[in-house]
Amino acid sequence: MSRAWKILLVVGTVLCLAALIGVLVTPRLGGARDCARIAGLRGHGAGEFLYSDESVEWFPHHYYWPSYGRHGPARPMLRHHPGEELWIIQKPTAMVEASDKETPGCGQLCAKLPEEEKEVPLPLKHTDVAARIAGYIATVDVTQQYHNPYDTKIEAVYVFPLPQNAAVNEFVMTVGERRIRGIIREREEAEEIYREARRQGYVASLLTQERPNIFTQSVANIEPGKQIDINIKYFHTLAYADGWYEFVFPMVVGPRFNPPGFSDPVRAVGRGSPAANRARSASEGTTVEYLKPNERSGHDVALTVDIDAGVEIEDVQSHNHVVAVHQPSPSQAEVKLNPNDSIPNKDFVLRYKVAGQRIKSAFVTHRDERGGYFTLMVYPPESLWCENTWCENPFSHPDQRESLPASASGTETRRYETTSGTETRRYASLPRKPMEMIFVLDCSGSMSGKPIAQAKTAVERALRHMQPDDTFQIIRFSNNASQLGPKPIEATPENIRKGLRYVKSLHGGGGTMMIEGMKAALDFPHDPRRLRVVTFLTDGFIGNEREILGEVHKRLGDTRIFSFGVGSSPNRYLLERMAKLGCGVVAYVGLNDSAAEVIDLFFERISHPAMTDLAIDWGGLRVFEVFPQRLPDLFVGRPVILTGRCDGELAAPIRITGTVADGRHEITVPATGESAGATHDGLPFVWARMKIADLYDRATYDDNNELPQLVKATALEYGLMSAYTAFVAVDSLTRTAGDYGTTVAVPVPVPEGVRYETTVSD
Amino acid sequence: MRFVYVDVFIDAGDQPLAAYQFELSAAQGEIKIVGVEGGDHPAFAEPPYYDPKALQNDRIIIAAFDTDTDLPTGKTRIARVHLAIIGNQKPDYVVELSVAATTDGSEIPATTAIAEGEAQ
Numbered sequence: 001m002s003r004a005w006k007i008l009l010v011v012g013t014v015l016c017l018a019a020l021i022g023v024l025v026t027p028r029l030g031g032a033r034d035c036a037r038i039a040g041l042r043g044h045g046a047g048e049f050l051y052s053d054e055s056v057e058w059f060p061h062h063y064y065w066p067s068y069g070r071h072g073p074a075r076p077m078l079r080h081h082p083g084e085e086l087w088i089i090q091k092p093t094a095m096v097e098a099s100d101k102e103t104p105g106c107g108q109l110c111a112k113l114p115e116e117e118k119e120v121p122l123p124l125k126h127t128d129v130a131a132r133i134a135g136y137i138a139t140v141d142v143t144q145q146y147h148n149p150y151d152t153k154i155e156a157v158y159v160f161p162l163p164q165n166a167a168v169n170e171f172v173m174t175v176g177e178r179r180i181r182g183i184i185r186e187r188e189e190a191e192e193i194y195r196e197a198r199r200q201g202y203v204a205s206l207l208t209q210e211r212p213n214i215f216t217q218s219v220a221n222i223e224p225g226k227q228i229d230i231n232i233k234y235f236h237t238l239a240y241a242d243g244w245y246e247f248v249f250p251m252v253v254g255p256r257f258n259p260p261g262f263s264d265p266v267r268a269v270g271r272g273s274p275a276a277n278r279a280r281s282a283s284e285g286t287t288v289e290y291l292k293p294n295e296r297s298g299h300d301v302a303l304t305v306d307i308d309a310g311v312e313i314e315d316v317q318s319h320n321h322v323v324a325v326h327q328p329s330p331s332q333a334e335v336k337l338n339p340n341d342s343i344p345n346k347d348f349v350l351r352y353k354v355a356g357q358r359i360k361s362a363f364v365t366h367r368d369e370r371g372g373y374f375t376l377m378v379y380p381p382e383s384l385w386c387e388n389t390w391c392e393n394p395f396s397h398p399d400q401r402e403s404l405p406a407s408a409s410g411t412e413t414r415r416y417e418t419t420s421g422t423e424t425r426r427y428a429s430l431p432r433k434p435m436e437m438i439f440v441l442d443c444s445g446s447m448s449g450k451p452i453a454q455a456k457t458a459v460e461r462a463l464r465h466m467q468p469d470d471t472f473q474i475i476r477f478s479n480n481a482s483q484l485g486p487k488p489i490e491a492t493p494e495n496i497r498k499g500l501r502y503v504k505s506l507h508g509g510g511g512t513m514m515i516e517g518m519k520a521a522l523d524f525p526h527d528p529r530r531l532r533v534v535t536f537l538t539d540g541f542i543g544n545e546r547e548i549l550g551e552v553h554k555r556l557g558d559t560r561i562f563s564f565g566v567g568s569s570p571n572r573y574l575l576e577r578m579a580k581l582g583c584g585v586v587a588y589v590g591l592n593d594s595a596a597e598v599i600d601l602f603f604e605r606i607s608h609p610a611m612t613d614l615a616i617d618w619g620g621l622r623v624f625e626v627f628p629q630r631l632p633d634l635f636v637g638r639p640v641i642l643t644g645r646c647d648g649e650l651a652a653p654i655r656i657t658g659t660v661a662d663g664r665h666e667i668t669v670p671a672t673g674e675s676a677g678a679t680h681d682g683l684p685f686v687w688a689r690m691k692i693a694d695l696y697d698r699a700t701y702d703d704n705n706e707l708p709q710l711v712k713a714t715a716l717e718y719g720l721m722s723a724y725t726a727f728v729a730v731d732s733l734t735r736t737a738g739d740y741g742t743t744v745a746v747p748v749p750v751p752e753g754v755r756y757e758t759t760v761s762d
Numbered sequence: 763m764r765f766v767y768v769d770v771f772i773d774a775g776d777q778p779l780a781a782y783q784f785e786l787s788a789a790q791g792e793i794k795i796v797g798v799e800g801g802d803h804p805a806f807a808e809p810p811y812y813d814p815k816a817l818q819n820d821r822i823i824i825a826a827f828d829t830d831t832d833l834p835t836g837k838t839r840i841a842r843v844h845l846a847i848i849g850n851q852k853p854d855y856v857v858e859l860s861v862a863a864t865t866d867g868s869e870i871p872a873t874t875a876i877a878e879g880e881a882q
Contacts, residue, residue, distance in 0.1 A: 172809060173797070180797040180844065181809035183817070193796055193846055196763045202881070204796075719814035730796040732765035732844040735881035 120271070121149040122297045123156035123222065124746045127344065129249055129303040135310060135364060136238045136377060136641070137680050138247055140166070146219050147227040153741030155198065155220045159288045159748075161250035163236050164213040164573035167682070167689035169719050170233035171727035173205045173219075175734055182207070182729035184719045186712065190726035194218065197730040198740040205230055207727040210286040211545065212693065213573040214253055214266065215721070221736045235682035236689075237375065241587070242601050242637040244317075244351040247305060251344035253288050254569045254751050255446060255759035257512035258543040266543040268760045271295065271747040275761035280743075285543075289747040290760045297747065300342035305335040305350055312355035319592045320346050320568060320752075345749040346568035349590065361639070361669045363654060365646065366683035372646040373683040374623075378656050379639040380611060381665045434469035435606070436488050436530040437462070440521045441506060442538035442566070444478045445758030448508025450591050451567040455537040457595040458564060459503050462535070465603045466491035471530065474502055477517030478510035488527065509758065512542050515551060522555035532557075533606060536578060537564045537589075540571030541759070546700045548574065552581045553701035560584045562602060567591060569751035577697060580628070585638050591753045601637070608636045611658040611665060616642075620651035627690040634658065643687045688718035696723065763846050764880075765796065768855060770824075770841045771875040772862055778833035779805075782840055783825035783860040784874060785816075791853035795822045797844035803834035810841050829865055837875070 128143040146156045162168065171182035182205065185193070190206060197204035198220035205228070206218045219228050239246045255268030265285040269275040270292060279287040291297060307313065312330040316323075322338035335350060361379045365372060439459050443452060459474065466472055471488035472495075475481055484502045489495045521534045542548065552561065561582020563575040566589050579586040587602055589595050611634035616623075626644035634640060654669040692711050699707040708724055715722035750756050772782055786795075795817070800807040810826035824841055834840075847853055855876055862872035 178799060179807075179809050180799045181812070183795050183797060183812065184814050185794075185817075189794075193763070193794065196846070197765060197796070200765065202765055713818075716818050717815045728796060730765055730844050730846070732767045732796070733842075733879070733881055 118295050120291060120295050120297050120747065122299050122746055123148060123154055123219075123744050124158050124297075124299050126299065127301045129301065129348075131247065131249070131303075131305040133238065133245075133247060133305065133307045133309075134680060135308075135362070135678060136240065136245065137364070137375075137682055137686065138236055138238060139682055140234050140236070140249070142232045142234075144217060144230045144232075145227060146222060146230065148222040148224050150742075150744075151224050153224070153736055153738065154222050155218060155740055155743045156222060156746060157219075157743055158217045158746035159210070159253055159286055160215055160217065161213050161253050161569075162215055162232075162234065163248055163250065164576060165236045165689060165693065166213075166234040166721075167236060167685035167718075168207075168215075168232055168234040168721035168727075169685045170231070171205075171207055171729065172231040173203075173729040173731070174229035174231065175203055175731050178731070178733075180729050180731055182727040184716060184721075184725055184727055186716070187724050187726045190728040193728050193730065194220065201736045201738065201740065203228065203731040203734040203736065205727075205729045207232070207721065209721050209723055209726070210266065211573060212696065212723075213250065213571070214286065216286060220740050221734075223736055235685050237641050237686060240377070240639050241585075244353050245309075247350040247352075248572070249303060249348040250569060250572070251301060251346060251348060252569050252748050252751050254539060254541045254567070254571060254754060255288065255290060256541050256543040256571075257444060257446070257759075258285075259511075259513060259515065259547075262544050262547075264543070270756075270760050270762040271745075273762040276745070287745070289745040290756060291747045291749050293756050295747075296343075296749070299344060299746070300339075301337065301344045302339070302342065303337040303348055305333075307333040307335070307352060309333075309352070309354050313352055314355050315353040317351045318349065319351075319590055320349050323350070343749065346752040347570075347590075349588075361656070361667055362678065363650070363669050364678040364680055364683065366679050366681055368681075368684065370684060373643070373687045374646050375641055375643045375680075375683060375686060376654065376669065377639050377641050378614075378634065378667060378669075380634040380636055381660070381667050433531040434467070434529065435471075436527050436532045437466065437470060437472045438475065438488075438521045438524060438532070438534045439472065440475045440477065440517045440534060440536045440538075441503075442478075442512065442514070442517070442536070443476045443506050443508050443510070444512035444541070445509050446512065446539055446541040446754055447566065448755055448758050450753045451539055452506070452508040454589050454591065454593075454595045455564070455566045456503050456506060458537055458566075458589055458599045460500055461596045461599040462603070463491075463496050463499050463503070465599070466496060468492070469530075471527065472499060473524065474499055475517055475520045476506050477513055477520070478508070479513055481513070481516035481520040483520060487525065512538075514538065514542050514548055515544070518548060518551050519555070522552070522557070522559060526557065526559070531606075532559045533562060533584075534559050534582070535562045535564060535602075536575075537566055538570075538575070539567040539754075540565060540574040542571070542574065545571070545574045545577070549577050549581060549697065549700040552578055556582060560606075562587070562606070564589055564598070564602075567751065568753050580632065581697075583633055585635055605635045605637060609660050610635050611660050614656060614658040617655040617657075618646075618650075619654045620648065621654075622647040625687075625691065627687070627694045629694055643683070643690045645687065685718060685720060688714050688720055692720065692722050763848055766845050766847060766878055766880045767799075768843045768845060769839050769877045769879065770801075770843065770857060771837050771877070772840050772859065772872050773837040773875070774835055774862055774870045774872045776835055777864055777868075777870045777872075778835055779838065779840070779862055779870065779872070780829065780833055780865040781825075781827035781861065781863045782872075783823065785858045785860060786822040786824065786843055786876075787820075787856050787858075788853035789856050791851040792848040793822075793853050793855075794846045794848065795843060796846050798824060799842040799844065800826075801838060801840040801842070803838050803840075805830050805833050806838070806840045823860075825860075833865070 123146050125147050126145040131138050131140045148154050173180045194204050194206035204220045208216045222228055256266040258265035267279050267287040269279050271289045276289055309331050313333050316325045316333050322341040324336045326334045362377045365374045470491040473488050475483040526532050561578055562584040563579045563586045565575040568591050575586045587598050589598050614631040623644050623646050632640045656667040692714055695707050695711045711722050712724040715725040798809055800809050805828040806826055810824050813823040816823040857874050857876050859874045862870040
């Protein structure tokens with residue numbers, strides 16, 4: 001047998017096996033018929049080659065060089081000798097045939113072994129994120145590049161996250177070289193227009209909001225080989241916590257649990273699974289399709305953040321991603337996501353620290369034909385902590401921290417090891433009220449593995465912070481709720497040890513019946529001599545957020561809620577709203593964060609008096625429609641942002657007064673100078689978005705039928721996304737032939753650290 | 763429901779057109795804007811902005827400006843408006859030019875024209 005025949009036999013066997021695997025493993029993806037075709041000698045096309053009587057080397061990827069004159073490193077090759085017959089196997093490169101109704105054919109899967117990671121062809125190939133930060137307001141441009149890798153027309157549907165406070169006010173669809181601005185409309189109207197355009201074969205797109213942080217992008221009538229880009233622009237204010245500004249770009253929606261019978265679920269189903277097929281026929285809710293553990297998509301993310309802080313930037317950190325940081329000037333930074341870290345399976349969290357011991361309260365305004373708008377960042381007064389100095393006395397352990405004895409002057413000194421040295425803080429040692437601490441730990445399936453390990457570390461650390469006058473209780477929930485004991489337990493050393501043993505015994509598994517944990521925590525009999533604090537440690541992967549928030553409002557009483565978001569992609573909307581309703585604050589424990597450090601900061605916060613009962617003298621400015629309507633309390637290290645409408649001039653300093661444990665305190669924002677002159681043209685949208693959020697939150701516990709109408713009217717007036725509005729764009733110039741084709745959901749990976757098998761339905 | 767596009771032209775004569783605002787409506791028939799696209803000249807190639815508040819009252823107000831030195835003169839297509847026509851009545855379009863101006867804000871006595879098109 002000639003060498004060529006041997007080669008042909010081997011290649012043919014491999015192809016047959018590959019085809020068989022394709023049929024057996026992925027029968028609905030097209031199987032053998034998409035895998036390969038045998039091309040004859042001197043064939044041309046995708047597997048183009050040339051024939052020569054000369055000896056030739058054949059390389060993968062359809063490259064051809066004569067054996068002479070080639071330079072460069074040796075590569076795998078087949079050598080063809082004169083007189084031998086050469087067969088070239090042509091593999092499909094771009095177009096593949098549709099195989100069934102759910103997913104057009106995808107021959108790329110066929111030649112893979114089951115245990116190998118498989119690349120799944122997707123209609124979303126790339127997302128580009130460009131953020132610009134000025135002061136504490138971010139402007140973010142997101143471009144999603146959809147294409148059609150199949151040989152039939154498709155509709156692409158992608159469920160994706162955005163920050164819960166994003167004011168989405170621009171939507172542009174690009175078809176070839178043409179850019180079409182989408183129009184904001186009432187949601188039902190936009191959906192009807194989109195459906196009709198899709199039915200008639202027009203290229204069209206629709207953006208809807210499923211939750212304040214979950215959106216659905218639909219793009220209809222993408223023809224084979226064509227690309228359509230969708231550009232979304234939004235504004236939002238940055239969080240500031242414990243010395244750091246924080247910019248977050250969420251990249252994936254975590255798999256949500258929905259209680260039985262819930263009417264508006266966010267389903268988590270496996271790509272191509274029976275559950276996915278069932279979900280397609282459901283009329284209500286949102287469905288997110290997830291890639292299986294051995295699958296990956298070609299979808300990647302490029303991200304840049306340009307920071308113009310206005311003051312010197314001391315440090316920039318990214319805990320979840322590898323980034324490159326360039327500082328063209330001391331007050332500016334250009335941050336770029338490393339291309340090797342571009343899988344969209346975790347939140348991008350960028351923190352940066354500006355110079356100076358502490359940021360100052362700041363007032364930013366904007367005026368246009370609609371009138372005046374402002375945001376006011378109120379920073380806690382110095383009196384909440386009395387001194388803050390730096391020294392050089394590094395500890396050897398990176399996570400070391402110690403409490404030193406209280407000094408005779410009535411202060412407590414604590415030292416921290418930080419990335420930039422050792423920080424010594426001296427705190428006012430105002431005796432705090434004894435606490436009744438309730439820890440509520442999410443032990444559902446989505447928390448299994450590293451997330452619950454982080455949460456347990458956090459609770460263990462917190463237990464060690466308990467003081468003798470405190471009481472505590474630990475509640476766990478998954479399919480149901482249970483707890484360490486029937487009533488609050490005194491924080492004796494023996495009870496602390498008992499609590500530690502209980503925490504150690506917990507593990508993740510089952511559903512997320514958060515409502516049970518919520519009821520168990522908030523219905524607990526309260527000891528009025530103690531300050532009651534409920535801490536939730538959860539990833540927040542539930543679909544019934546509004547039900548939970550309604551229950552929080554109903555049962556809250558005088559409890560404060562502090563929520564801790566655990567994991568790489570927590571549900572920040574739920575966690576922040578719970579804390580807001582509970583007059584507390586939120587913190588996050590990422591997979592790469594030190595849970596102990598986060599808990600230490602939390603205890604610092606609650607160990608010092610909050611500034612409550614805030615009242616504001618607006619310095620002669622006429623101020624109205626201020627949001628949030630209920631002024632929050634101020635905690636150490638946590639400023640609050642207010643936004644509102646205004647009229648007139650700022651004639652005198654703004655004075656914010658509030659009650660701290662030892663009396664009334666005042667914060668002043670000057671009427672002149674740097675902080676008074678700042679402006680930003682995104683403020684009308686930031687204000688409108690905060691108004692919408694406030695109204696939407698009220699609707700979780702207030703039956704007032706006008707609230708949805710008010711949300712809709714505000715969103716339409718400012719051209720913003722909301723639960724009741726949507727962007728639609730139709731290209732009436734581009735009409736494609738026939739029906740709108742197959743709907744292809746863009747499957748996403750489960751978030752980093754989350755297990756597919758415990759969270760996704762197949 | 764059927765979908766059409768309307769090209770809107772402004773003839774600014776020999777003056778360089780830097781800014782415009784117009785209102786599009788239908789004297790007869792019902793129209794809904796479903797997208798807006800830029801014009802031919804690079805200065806107005808980006809999709810212009812619309813007034814979302816006016817849309818609530820079924821008014822389509824579109825505006826754009828550009829401060830570049832290279833600006834169009836004469837008749838130029840400044841926008842393409844994609845529309846959904848509701849019902850069977852053929853719309854009778856009306857375009858009202860609110861303003862056309864040069865870079866220094868001087869108003870241009872411009873004229874407008876429209877042309878309807880539909881994909882085949």
